[in-house]
Amino acid sequence: MTFREDGAAALDWAASYLERVGDYPVLAQVEPGEIRSRLPASPPETGEAFADVLRDLDAILLPGITHWQSPRFFAYFSVSASEPGILAELLAATLNSVAFLWRTSPASTELESLTLDWTAQLLGLPQGWHGHIEDTASTSTLAALAAARETTGRNVVVCSEHAHSSVDKAARLLGLDLRKIAGDAEFRLRPDELDLADAAAVVATVGTTSTASVDPVPAIADACAAAGAWLHVDAAYAGSAWVCPELRWSQRGVERADSLVVNAHKWLFTPMDCSLLWSSRPDDLRRAFSLVPEYLRTSDEADSLSDYGPALGRRFRSLKLWAVLRCYGREGLQARIREAVRLAELFEGWVRDEPGWEVCAARHFSLVCFRREGSDADNEALVERVNRSGELFLSHTRLDGRYVLRLAVGNERTTEDDVRRAWEALQKV
Amino acid sequence: MTFREDGAAALDWAASYLERVGDYPVLAQVEPGEIRSRLPASPPETGEAFADVLRDLDAILLPGITHWQSPRFFAYFSVSASEPGILAELLAATLNSVAFLWRTSPASTELESLTLDWTAQLLGLPQGWHGHIEDTASTSTLAALAAARETTGRNVVVCSEHAHSSVDKAARLLGLDLRKIAGDAEFRLRPDELDLADAAAVVATVGTTSTASVDPVPAIADACAAAGAWLHVDAAYAGSAWVCPELRWSQRGVERADSLVVNAHKWLFTPMDCSLLWSSRPDDLRRAFSLVPEYLRTSDEADSLSDYGPALGRRFRSLKLWAVLRCYGREGLQARIREAVRLAELFEGWVRDEPGWEVCAARHFSLVCFRREGSDADNEALVERVNRSGELFLSHTRLDGRYVLRLAVGNERTTEDDVRRAWEALQKV
Numbered sequence: 001m002t003f004r005e006d007g008a009a010a011l012d013w014a015a016s017y018l019e020r021v022g023d024y025p026v027l028a029q030v031e032p033g034e035i036r037s038r039l040p041a042s043p044p045e046t047g048e049a050f051a052d053v054l055r056d057l058d059a060i061l062l063p064g065i066t067h068w069q070s071p072r073f074f075a076y077f078s079v080s081a082s083e084p085g086i087l088a089e090l091l092a093a094t095l096n097s098v099a100f101l102w103r104t105s106p107a108s109t110e111l112e113s114l115t116l117d118w119t120a121q122l123l124g125l126p127q128g129w130h131g132h133i134e135d136t137a138s139t140s141t142l143a144a145l146a147a148a149r150e151t152t153g154r155n156v157v158v159c160s161e162h163a164h165s166s167v168d169k170a171a172r173l174l175g176l177d178l179r180k181i182a183g184d185a186e187f188r189l190r191p192d193e194l195d196l197a198d199a200a201a202v203v204a205t206v207g208t209t210s211t212a213s214v215d216p217v218p219a220i221a222d223a224c225a226a227a228g229a230w231l232h233v234d235a236a237y238a239g240s241a242w243v244c245p246e247l248r249w250s251q252r253g254v255e256r257a258d259s260l261v262v263n264a265h266k267w268l269f270t271p272m273d274c275s276l277l278w279s280s281r282p283d284d285l286r287r288a289f290s291l292v293p294e295y296l297r298t299s300d301e302a303d304s305l306s307d308y309g310p311a312l313g314r315r316f317r318s319l320k321l322w323a324v325l326r327c328y329g330r331e332g333l334q335a336r337i338r339e340a341v342r343l344a345e346l347f348e349g350w351v352r353d354e355p356g357w358e359v360c361a362a363r364h365f366s367l368v369c370f371r372r373e374g375s376d377a378d379n380e381a382l383v384e385r386v387n388r389s390g391e392l393f394l395s396h397t398r399l400d401g402r403y404v405l406r407l408a409v410g411n412e413r414t415t416e417d418d419v420r421r422a423w424e425a426l427q428k429v
Numbered sequence: 430m431t432f433r434e435d436g437a438a439a440l441d442w443a444a445s446y447l448e449r450v451g452d453y454p455v456l457a458q459v460e461p462g463e464i465r466s467r468l469p470a471s472p473p474e475t476g477e478a479f480a481d482v483l484r485d486l487d488a489i490l491l492p493g494i495t496h497w498q499s500p501r502f503f504a505y506f507s508v509s510a511s512e513p514g515i516l517a518e519l520l521a522a523t524l525n526s527v528a529f530l531w532r533t534s535p536a537s538t539e540l541e542s543l544t545l546d547w548t549a550q551l552l553g554l555p556q557g558w559h560g561h562i563e564d565t566a567s568t569s570t571l572a573a574l575a576a577a578r579e580t581t582g583r584n585v586v587v588c589s590e591h592a593h594s595s596v597d598k599a600a601r602l603l604g605l606d607l608r609k610i611a612g613d614a615e616f617r618l619r620p621d622e623l624d625l626a627d628a629a630a631v632v633a634t635v636g637t638t639s640t641a642s643v644d645p646v647p648a649i650a651d652a653c654a655a656a657g658a659w660l661h662v663d664a665a666y667a668g669s670a671w672v673c674p675e676l677r678w679s680q681r682g683v684e685r686a687d688s689l690v691v692n693a694h695k696w697l698f699t700p701m702d703c704s705l706l707w708s709s710r711p712d713d714l715r716r717a718f719s720l721v722p723e724y725l726r727t728s729d730e731a732d733s734l735s736d737y738g739p740a741l742g743r744r745f746r747s748l749k750l751w752a753v754l755r756c757y758g759r760e761g762l763q764a765r766i767r768e769a770v771r772l773a774e775l776f777e778g779w780v781r782d783e784p785g786w787e788v789c790a791a792r793h794f795s796l797v798c799f800r801r802e803g804s805d806a807d808n809e810a811l812v813e814r815v816n817r818s819g820e821l822f823l824s825h826t827r828l829d830g831r832y833v834l835r836l837a838v839g840n841e842r843t844t845e846d847d848v849r850r851a852w853e854a855l856q857k858v
Binding site: 003004006007008010011012013014015017018027028030032033034035036039041042043044045046047048049050052053057061062063064065066067068069075076079080081083084085086087088089090091092093094095096097098102103104105106107108110111113114117118119121122135136137138139142146164165166168169170172173174175209210265271272273288289291292293294295296299300301302310311312313315319320322323325326327328329330331332384395396397398406 | 439443444447457463473474476495512516518519521523524532535543548550566593594694702720721728740741748749752754755760825826827835
């Protein structure tokens, strides 16, 4: 078979998958080890046909796939790999650029800078920030905190108890002491609790993982400015919402950040992985990372984006972001974000109006935190049962010591009917 | 347009590109800023057709692409995105799995473990090592050194002056002191220079970036064992060669490593990015990284691979590795590795036999280090001229203070004719 024929079969598989994805049980209905036990323990001696790979993807792997593309995936933060993004990944893999120096991929390097500038315009960020792409927010936050350590010479990082675990991971890697501050009644960092005398950085979150709460960035920025601490804003999920002017209330103060992460692979319809990191202090970021051994020295006077983060080799990730921004345009992005928020609002209303159910946190953006009357164990059992049903996939968190369910709308295929089905399934079990 | 129609156009673009890739100038013939200046400064308000993206990829981006898939790409380490690997990336983007917990993608998690076991068998590595995939060797080495620091409680890492710059980057991030030892006459770490009393880890390299020299791993392993230091082996490039038994001389001692990195995206025909990290001490690796916040807690008794490295979100990278291993089989991989080594050997012979040219380091695997009689400036000008010609793309290094050219064979499309054309172009300029 040729690439064209195998490719047509792969494309047909992909198209059929996307057409049927709403029909599959959302959470994979398998036990640990089950998928692996159905595959040969050793690789083949001689080559097989690509058709065999496709056949086994269908027959063996598919039951072990949790369908992130399902319109009833409501766990964590739900995401979408849009069609332009998927096809751009095919193109990026074909080109196989490794963009560690400008000259090893001028188009990738320059398109990366351009698409980050485009996105900054769409989100209403300050002009002139330096942007580049990392794999995940874990890496973006790691890079930002490395720059903060390098720049301030200090060893403490401060965040709220509701900040993402990636802050813990980055602090541990960098050998920074992490100081967590208790949140207020609405799960926000309390700026009056900030004591930044020895702080290298504060991580403020716009859209926390548990409740999508929004830290008071303006007051945090004041405290950082007074103490000479780096302000890193984690808007991995909620930052995409800024494409809609009516959601920019959550952006106040962000213009004063030293660095900002927004994950395009979360709510900007771009396939994993595509984490956008901007900095208003790119020289400090570069100082933390730049290393030029002889075998990478060139006479080019151009920026190399590997100088701004931990990895040297870099994929052509901007191609998919470019494809999404072009094929959706500002209006297309706004329409999708607004629809997700509308559906979450609708669900929130149903929960609020139903006796025996409770909304547990102010709804921000497209995430609803709620629970049923009863014990934590009852609610935990409820989540496990609906997830096992395959009808939808939810996750949970713990707020003020109580077990709480989370429903996050974000997949672009999710319709009102999907949210209604989810609500009915929850009431039934 | 539908996904099927846009997809057919994208696939046609990809197939045509791969058919013509040898015809393009290998190194992009553009000036810094040129590509960006041809693109709009702002994103569109309304969505455009995917066909417009493809058109601009051709018309605007293509001249700015350095063709890593070209058969005459001989710079750095040349790589191949094979056809099964490319198509598997299309499938992975379609599924858009985010494998941070087992349950969020059982198939991805289990296939990742399986393909790492398969690869370990192909390369002749010890049974029972724990394997997972990181984006790049920079991250794999960072993870290994984090585990070494955590396990030993020490703060010094030791490597040869010829180790990769990723060791410097990881040490800087982790706050480790890096001690570099001068190499011997064949660019290998000198084990008699090792003083490991306070060392957390030694990074031994099998296939250094400058010359593909091979550190004496057995003696280094002895020293590490005596001092209680972690042994990390960086075989990012050369490790793939172990699929051929005749090249396993370079694997001696590696069975005693605490961790090992091999980049499948370098010489195992897998598209960027796919860095394989094995450890014989997975519990230590997990201890350095595992963090389970409430919103990620599950009752599943299964390994989550995000517990073994810096990133939380993880793409379904094993799908492309699986596709390559299946479609090529052991024999297919061996044939391609052997052909690359044969072509490098041939080129080495031509250089050796030609008056006025010199081979500058023992040839290992598929990399030839050489230079022309004359000054460093002459050789540098030579490289710049052939690269500017577009006929081939070479890079350089500095050995014993002298500027040296590097020709690395590794793309699976490279034929004897391509290597001959490269040699003729070098002689002509």
